[in-house]
Amino acid sequence: MIDLYYWPSIPGRGEYVRLVLEAGGLAYRDVARLGEDEGGGLEAMFAFLQGRRGAPVPFAPPFLVDGDLVVSQTALCCAHAAAKGGLLPEREADRTFALSIALTGEDFVREIHDTHHPIAVSLTYENQRPEAARRASDFRDNRLPKFLIWYENLIENNEDAAGWLVGPRMTYVDLGLYQTCRGLAHAFPNAFDRAMGEAPQVGALCRAVAAHPAIAAYRESPRALPFTDGIFRHYDELDPPSAA
Ligand SMILES: N[C@@H](CCC(=O)N[C@@H](CS)C(=O)NCC(=O)O)C(=O)O
Structure with a gap:
């Protein structure tokens, strides 16, 4: 246990x-x-x-x-x-790279969090709104597409051509990407939708993870909580409908 x-x-x-x-x-x-x-x-x-x-x-x-x-x-x-x-890649080099991907994923999560808390975690969003607006603007225009294209290229360049980030089968880093995309779809539905136009294989990976029997069963269970006021938060003003 x-x-x-x-x-x-x-x-x-x-x-x-x-x-x-x-x-x-x-x-x-x-x-x-x-x-x-x-x-x-x-x-x-x-x-x-x-x-x-x-x-x-x-x-x-x-x-x-x-x-x-x-x-x-x-x-x-x-x-x-x-x-x-049983969710590690098999090859040693792939395991090392998977850990790099997982750590980079945490960098991404930090940046997502900082769109609504760019100054201090001890302050409320309402106390850092102008800074959050600036930070979110750069996130939408630059950082979000950059991270998603990086993931897209990993899937594209995976020698096993299996639709996963590393190796021939689903590993823990695919689960992480799936969760980040779920969070982004909640927090930044407009910007995420635009960025995903350039990352079709990321979309396919997320659908494949969602269809995994254990994940599908988990999503239906009371153990799965909805997004509320954690890392992935939606504020209309941080996600305008058009890029301009
Ligand atoms: N880099 C750490 C960050 C951990 C972290 O920031 N945890 C949050 C919750 S998601 C927390 O409670 N932080 C308390 C604090 O930083 O004082 C990780 O990935 O685990």
Whole structure:
């Protein structure tokens, strides 16, 4: 049994880890969503973050506790779960590149988050609206297309020509791209739609992940939370209908 720790009310970064656990068919507990009578709740998460469970102390959720191991940082959590769930690439070079992709994916997530919180995470969006407007404008025009075209080229140049980012079959980094695209479709439906015109294979990859039986079943389950006020937020003013 693996324990996942993440904020209980948002999909957020925890969702990247959850998808790997789900697709890998791994038994896990989403600890902060459990009741305190089951050893869960936020208090159980803070016990780790505040060092009351001893070393190693993660800086921030998500993190996994797997036996004696405490694994933090989203990309590392995903790689750890992927190793257990058969979702790592087989070749060593592909595994290394997959980790690079996962880490780059976290850079992308950070940039997406910073469109609505460009100045400080401790301030509300309403307290940084002008800066968010500038940041989101550059994100829509430059960063969003740049990241999506990079992913598109990875699929295009994959020697196995299988429609995945690395190697001949779905791996954990495909799940990550799928989740980021879901989030972007929610947060920036207009800009994402425009950018996806240049990334048809990314679209196909996302549809293939969505059709994976474990992912399709998860999406129908109460374990899958809707986007609310986490990383992927929609503000009309940050996503105008036309590029101009
Ligand atoms: N690079 C870290 C970022 C972790 C992170 O920012 N977690 C958020 C939730 S999505 C958090 O609770 N951060 C608290 C903080 O930074 O103080 C990762 O990918 O895991």
